[in-house]
Amino acid sequence: HSHIGSQIFAVEGFIEAAKRLIELHAELLKNGPVPELNLGGGFGVSYTEQDKPAQIEEIAYAITETVEAECVKRGIDVPALALNRVDTLLAQQVSLSITLAPPKM
Numbered sequence: 132h133s134h135i136g137s138q139i140f141a142v143e144g145f146i147e148a149a150k151r152l153i154e155l156h157a158e159l160l161k162n163g164p165v166p167e168l169n170l171g172g173g174f175g176v177s178y179t180e181q182d183k184p185a186q187i188e189e190i191a192y193a194i195t196e197t198v199e200a201e202c203v204k205r206g207i208d209v210p211a212l213a214l215n216r217v218d219t220l221l222a223q224q225v226s227l228s229i230t231l232a233p234p235k236m
Contacts, residue, residue, distance in 0.1 A: 132169040135171065140183060145170070148171070156210060157205045165210060167211045168210040191214075195212070
């Protein structure tokens with residue numbers, strides 16, 4: 132599992148993390164199978180109109196392309212990937228709930 136922070140709006144941090152984790156994954160494979168590679172989360176959420184996080188599709192594409200290229204470079208199979216998106220989904224729901232709640236009188 133990797134965690135590069137919270138409220139990450141750009142894909143570059145996720146790409147760098149994927150490269151480093153594939154390097155570690157390749158080392159771990161020398162001692163036996165590793166069933167899954169969890170790349171973590173930290174995806175940005177639009178709490179305000181000024182927040183401009185990358186779209187999850189853009190992040191997912193960048194991560195999968197990077198993982199595939201790094202695996203090919205190391206001569207290893209592409210592992211099953213996991214991402215933690217729960218915090219992002221919950222944050223969006225909480226933000227929506229707060230926005231829709233009427234003011235108390």
